[in-house]
Amino acid sequence: MSGLHDISTRALRVIDPETAHHAALLGLRAGLGPRARADRYPRLKTTLAGLELPNPLGMAAGFDKNCEAPDALLAAGFGFVECGTVTPLPQEGNPRPRIFRLSEDRAVINRLGFNNKGLDAFADRLAARAARGGVVGANVGANKESKDRPADYVLGMGKVWKRAAYVTANISSPNTPGLRGLQERGALEDLLGRMREARGALEGAHGRRPLFLKVAPDLDETAIGDIVDLALQYGLDALIVSNTTIQRPEHLTSDNREEQGGLSGQPLFQISNHVLRLFAQALGGRLPLIGVGGVENGLTALAKLRAGASAVQLYSALVYQGPGLVARILNELDGLLAAEGVDHVSEIIGDAAR
Numbered sequence: 001m002s003g004l005h006d007i008s009t010r011a012l013r014v015i016d017p018e019t020a021h022h023a024a025l026l027g028l029r030a031g032l033g034p035r036a037r038a039d040r041y042p043r044l045k046t047t048l049a050g051l052e053l054p055n056p057l058g059m060a061a062g063f064d065k066n067c068e069a070p071d072a073l074l075a076a077g078f079g080f081v082e083c084g085t086v087t088p089l090p091q092e093g094n095p096r097p098r099i100f101r102l103s104e105d106r107a108v109i110n111r112l113g114f115n116n117k118g119l120d121a122f123a124d125r126l127a128a129r130a131a132r133g134g135v136v137g138a139n140v141g142a143n144k145e146s147k148d149r150p151a152d153y154v155l156g157m158g159k160v161w162k163r164a165a166y167v168t169a170n171i172s173s174p175n176t177p178g179l180r181g182l183q184e185r186g187a188l189e190d191l192l193g194r195m196r197e198a199r200g201a202l203e204g205a206h207g208r209r210p211l212f213l214k215v216a217p218d219l220d221e222t223a224i225g226d227i228v229d230l231a232l233q234y235g236l237d238a239l240i241v242s243n244t245t246i247q248r249p250e251h252l253t254s255d256n257r258e259e260q261g262g263l264s265g266q267p268l269f270q271i272s273n274h275v276l277r278l279f280a281q282a283l284g285g286r287l288p289l290i291g292v293g294g295v296e297n298g299l300t301a302l303a304k305l306r307a308g309a310s311a312v313q314l315y316s317a318l319v320y321q322g323p324g325l326v327a328r329i330l331n332e333l334d335g336l337l338a339a340e341g342v343d344h345v346s347e348i349i350g351d352a353a354r
Contacts, residue, residue, distance in 0.1 A: 013320070017099035017108070020319075025064065028072035028323070036077030036327035041334040044345050046079065048311045049210040049237040049288055051135050051165060055079035055330055056345060057301065060292050060313035061139035061170065061214070065116045067125040074134040077326035082313065083122070084139030085170045088155045090118035091143055094175060101319065102254035102265070106296065108316045110244070111261030113175045114141050119159045126163040138164035139214065144176050150191045154198045157211075161202045166209055169195065172216035172243035174262045180216055185226040192234035199235075210237035217242035217272045217293065224275070228282045240290040240313070241279050242272045265316035269294025273307050280308025280353035296321065298332025305345065306352035 013020065027033065039045070039054035046056040058080040059073045067083040074081055093115025100109045116122070126138065140156030142149035153169050160167060171182035171191070182191055192213075199211060213236050215227060231239055244262025252267060272293025279289055291309030295301050296317035304312040317325055333345075342348055 013101070013103075016097070017101055017319070018096060021063075021099070024323075025069055028069040031072070033069075033072045034076050034324045034327065036075075036330070038074065038077050038079050040077075041330060043334055043337055043343065044079075044330065046311055046345060048080075048290070049166065049212070050208075051080070051210060053079040053135060053311065056305065056309075056311040057326060057329055057333075058082060058290070058311055058313040060315040061085055061168065062110075062112075063315050063318070067122050067136075067138070070136045071129060071132055071134065073323075074136075076323045077330055079311070080135035080137065080165070082137040082139050082168060083126070084116070084168070085114050085141040085173065086116050086119055086122040086138065086156060086160075087114050087141050087143045088119050088146075088152050088159075089143050090121075091115060098261070100256040100259045100261070102252065102256050103320070104253045105251075105257070105265065105267055106317075106320055107252070107254070107263060107265030107267050108319055109256060109259045109261045109263050111175045111259070113144065114173065119156060123159045123163070126160060130163050135165040137166040137168060137212075139168040139170050141170045141173065142176070142179065149179070149182065150194045153191060154194055157195060157198055158202060161209055162206045164209060166212060166237070168212040168214050168240060170214045170243070172214050174216070174244060174246045183215060183219070183223060183227065185230070188227065188230050192230055192236070196234050212236065212238045212240055212290070214240040215242055217245045217268065217275045218247060219275060221278060224278050224282055228279065228287075231287060236287065238288045238290055238310075239279060239283075240292060241276045241309075242268075242293055244268065245271050245293075247271060264293065265319075266294050266296060268316075269300060269303075273303060276304065276307045276309060277353045280350050283308075285350070295329070296325075298329050298336050301329055301333050302336050302348075303352075305349050308350040308353040310349055
């Protein structure tokens with residue numbers, strides 16, 4: 001069956017990337033995706049910010065923006081799935097074309113701009129699957145035309161809190177003008193203060209949920225220090241490091257390398273790992289990290305864990321390798337740990353950042 005999925009992936013790669021993405025989601029919703037046991041490897045069972053995960057491999061936000069296929073993704077072997085980014089109001093995003101494959105570089109550039117169907121539709125889908133279990137998080141953002149972006153995050157939190165396993169505030173997309181400005185100390189203090197206030201009421205009504213913050217890879221050490229200070233001060237439960245990059249490494253060879261937008265995939269691996277290690281060193285174990293950027297096999301997943309991540313997420317590698325990749329990474333990761341005589345994945349987290 002994995003051969004069939006590989007053939008489907010190759011077929012999708014010859015059509016427009018955004019059309020291929022919609023086709024992949026339709027296929028998953030129709031039950032055509034691969035099946036793999038997420039809990040097959042006891043060595044990989046993970047706890048993240050109080051969440052019990054069957055393994056540390058997650059689906060990153062951006063693939064399932066509207067919460068249309070989380071259960072199919074869990075069935076493919078993911079230990080957790082993050083849906084979104086969702087904004088309060090539906091929005092079209094930026095003009096097409098807005099996704100570009102850099103096949104020679106095993107990379108993708110996107111400038112989607114938080115295209116999604118809005119909070120109401122998202123929350124309805126999240127509620128409809130609530131009895132099915134599995135860790136499904138919600139990634140919330142702000143509308144492009146919003147006059148009060150922190151209010152959008154508070155609204156998003158409130159709408160998904162009851163049904164989401166966790167909530168992530170995405171302040172790091174490069175494709176909504178000015179959004180990354182929320183990472184600056186003053187703006188971030190305002191945002192996190194308002195979110196903490198709203199969180200108190202939500203927890204009183206619906207119970208506790210972990211609250212995460214997703215940051216950019218294009219941060220200097222001062223910004224990293226500020227984010228760490230504020231994350232601890234305002235009671236965040238984890239940081240997701242990182243979103244796509246606006247950098248363009250010199251080794252890129254694809255004709256699409258100059259397209260505007262966020263770069264993801266293999267070229268993001270070293271950039272995001274460097275920032276991940278800096279966050280791990282600054283935090284000193286006080287908050288867990290989720291590592292994202294360039295994960296495409298067991299070795300790259302292991303490197304993220306060693307750099308300080310308690311869990312990892314991927315997306316772009318699926319464009320080139322298909323959903324059967326999830327089971328392959330889990331098998332490789334378990335094998336690598338076994339070869340090193342490691343009894344449990346928690347033993348190696350952060351050993352390269354010390």
